[in-house]
Each structure stands twice: as C-alpha cells, then as structure tokens.
Amino acid sequence: MNKQLTITDLEHMAYRLREDVIRMLEHAGSGHSAGPLGLAEIFATLYFDVMRYDPKNPEWDDRDYFFLSNGHCVPIQYAAMAEAGFFPKEELMTLRRLGSRLQGHPERTKLPGLENTSGPLGSGLSQASGVAYTLQYIDKQPHRFVYAVTGDGELDEGNIWEAAMFAGKNKLSQLIVFVDRNNIQIDGTTDHVMPLEDLHGKWESFGWHVQEIDGHNVESIRDAASMARAITNKPSVVIAHTIPGKGVDFMEYDYHWHGSPPNSEQAKEALHKLRTLDGKIKGEHE
C-alpha cells in the first residue's frame, strides 16, 4: 500500500498518529504512553511507505506481514491502521472498552489486520520467524516480507534469543525487525534493570545484518527498510534509537511514562505541544 508520501508527509503523519495516541489514552484512562509516542515515525513509515497490504482485504494472500512483539505499544499500531483505512477512526476511542475490537493488548481474532496476539513479551519475533521461514522455504515467495517491532526491555526475554538463533541459522532474509531502542522499561532504564549492550554485537554474533538509525528520522527508517530488503543472506535488525515519549516534552526520557496515560490536563498540554511543534508554530487546529 505504497501511497508515495513525501518525507514531509510522513513526518506529519507521525505527528497525527501521536495526537491519536494521546486522545485514545486519555479517553481510555489507562495504557502505555512512552513507547507508542516513540514509535510514531517507525509506524508512519512502515504503514505509509514500506509495507504492502490492502486495508479492505486484510487477508490478501500476497501481503507483507507485520508483527508487533511488544503488544503494549499497540495504540500506535491502532492509530496507523485506522489512518490506513482498516477501520473507522472513531473506533479508536473504544480502546480498552468492554466489547471493543481494540483490546488493551492486541488480539488477532478480534481485529482484522492484526497478524498476532501479543502482550506477554518475547514471542513476536518467533511468530514473525515462523512466517518468514514459511515464505522462504515452503511457499517460496521471495517478494513478500515480514516486518516486526520489538521493544528493548523485551530483549531480556530468552524467547527473543531463541528466535534470533533460529532466524540466524536459517538465514531468514525476508525477516526485518525494528528494535525500539528507547532505553527504558518499567523498573527504570535498561542499563540499570538489565544491560543490553553490546546490542549491535549481540545481533551480529547471532548471524543478523545490523543497522543502527535515528528512529525519528523517516528517511533513515525508509532507507534502512530498503537496505534490509536488499540483504538476501541474513535476517535484518534495525536498532532504532528513539526517545520515549517523543513529541511531548514532559514525557520524554521519563520511564515513569512507560505504563501511564495522560490525564485530561496533561492530554491537553500534550496535544498543544504536538500541534504547535512545542510552540514553534501556530497550531492549525487551535
């Protein structure tokens, strides 16, 4: 579903998705703020430049697959899916409500367009690997790709490294993983809770092609995806350095916002900041 958006369009899209995330979380009264805000450029670029899919036919048998491994970041995915036309944008405000298709953590059986059910950390990379293995070795469809997003705190899970070993052994070159390297997790910073470095070296030693980028630069994200698709003898990981809570200054870099939503005052302030580029311009909506 390449809509041929310009770099500027994609940047604007990321901010639109952030606004949706703030509104959804405020309305829901619970949920995770920091991760979804930090992933806005990655989701904007994946959904509106990189991936092939058909929102009117989510089971299209020639689509690319997308797996969100850290399911708690799903608000940004819901925002991207609504914007892409998988479901009406009004439905975003049902997040976390009884009877909603937009569960607090994503459930495939509830919402067409989701490829997996996740929340308990560490399993999404394996599921993506299962699809990538099937495409590469059984169904032999080399033009289809499997994209996945994982957190960095999530890399504490053993299941991730089981998958990393499996994908490396099998040279799953249609598998492209973005690691959201925002340096926070619930109990604090990753270097404090459980150090991950040398992260680049770890993936490399598992047989992966590794790129490191600024996860807020849509051009870098697009180029990294393009480079990853061109690698034909290894799975690819893109370590995307991001700022948790990006776009809302009082949330940025603060791990306390990992699992908290904004209240209405905070949401108002956050939306103002997002719409005015933190006061640098006059917000068109205000």
Add this chain to the structure above:
Amino acid sequence: MSHYPLVENLFGDDIAKEPIRAGFGRGLKAAGEINERVVALCADLTDSTQMSKFKEAFPERFVEIGVAEQNLVTVASGMARAGKIPFTSSYAAFSPGRNWEQIRTTIALNDQPVKIVGSHAGVSVGPDGATHQMLEDIAIMRVLPNMVVVAPGDSVEAEKVTKAIAENGKPSYIRLAREKTPVFSVEESPFEIGKAYVLREGSDISLLGTGTMSYQLLVAAKALEAHGIHAEVVHVPTIKPLDEATILHSITKTGRVLTAEEAQVNGGFGSAIAELISEKKPTPLLRVGMLDRFGESGAPEELLDHFGLTGAKIAEKAKAFIDTTPQYHREG
C-alpha cells in the same frame, strides 16, 4: 450401546505391545500425505517423539528448532498464521511444561491450529525419574479455552487421533506415552474427537479411563468378574471436550464411578469427571492416578505397580470402593 471391536487375545500374554508414540509417528506421516499444509517442528527429539517418519517423507516441511521449547510453539504459531497446520513435539515435561504461557497467548487465545504433542507423559517413562515424568499436562492444557485435549489409549488409536487432529482446525494437545503399551483396539475400532467408547458393558460400576489406563481397566474388569462384580469400562480418549452423554449414560446405569489416569488427579482427568458429575449427576467417585505427588525412578512396570496403576491394583481399589459404597441414582 455401540459395540467397540477389541483385539481377540485381549488378555493373552501374546497381546501386541507398542509405544503409543509409534502410532503418532505413522499418523503424522499419513496426515502429511493427505494434506500438504501439515508441517512438523521438533525440539531436538525427532526420533524419540517419532517425528522422524514425517521428516524422512517430507524433509522440506520439517523444521528443527533445537532445545528451545518456547521458540518451538511460537514459530509454529507463526507458521499457522501463514496457512500451515503445524505439529510440534517434545517431551510433555518441556512442551507444554516449559512453554505454557506461549501456548496460552500465541496458540489458544490466538486460536491457531497448532498441535502440541507431548511425548513421555506419565510415570511409565520410568528410570529417567520425576523430572521427565509429566503428570500435570492434562490439568494445564484442559484449562485453556479453545484447546482440544486427547490421550490415545494405544498406538493404533494414536494414529487415528493424529489424522483427526490434523484436520480439526483447532489448537490441540495430544498426550503420548513412552513405553510399549498393549494394543487393545483394532483398525475397525472407531475414533472421533469428543467421543468416549464403552469397551465392555457392566452394571455395578463405571470404570472410566484415559490414555494408557484404559487397557488396565479392561484387566481390572476381568479381575472383578471373579468377585461377581460386573464393571463397565469406558475409554475416554478425548478429555476435552468430554463426551458427557456417553459418560452420564454409563454412570446413570451403574451408580458408581472410578477414574484412572497416569497423571495428577488434581486438575487432571479425574477432576474433569468430578466436575461433570457433581454438576450433572452426583455419583460416588473414586479417582485413581497420581495423588498430589511426583513420580520417581524405577522400571515402568514397577512404577505402575508401586503407584497402584495396574489392572490388578485398580481391581482391588474398585472392590473396596464397591464394598463400602452404595449405588446412587440407579435406574431400572
């Protein structure tokens, strides 16, 4: 009641014996021939779990995972998303023992038709000891919504179970035993997921068995004849969903129930029956199996005897139970 065909030399010393897992191996290969969407994944136990027959026939549809049971079932979940019907195998102590949360989230809640095959369940695993004698698998698998749970009674039935499970479109668990087990069923014996089978009719007690215990119940029923006790034997390969009609029909007739399993009765098959009958037909119940304890090393036959899981030992328990327990709700 239906007539269930049994082998002719049911109680002969020469009754054929074969590990139940061997039937799984044949069934998986057959399922792979019938449906090319069937794929198989193993965690470094391909011969032991009898996946090797499938691997030889369909090398391109076999995936070696290594000693990584969490990855085993989650890669399978992904392959199911890509349209395959994945069978995963390991020892039951490791899968579903180690990777239960992954099974819960990515297979049961995610409603993907992944088949978890747990080999080496029960104390009859023998000398390897308690770590490898999985006893809690029935409890942890039958509690999962969407999950089908089947414990075939012998290798001939295991083959039919495997072929049926391949086509049921549901998350499913198959429980297999390691040791050679008497083959009481024949090719013509029926198997359908969700059905229980009366192997022998009787009027004084219903002996309900699953997996390896069903044959032992036939032995027990024969021993009880000597005491003038007519025991009905019901083979219940599908623990979930239970064949409530067949079970309730039997216990309504006999007014007493004994369950037998090579697993923890707490949460296991005995609990499943207790739940059913206490709601639908309260009836005196004796549960035979592992009573809130782990197994230990020993020869398989020795262990079955030690834990009271042979036909002879079960007959003794049934006799004592009958002597002290009146029949309830007997009709006619």
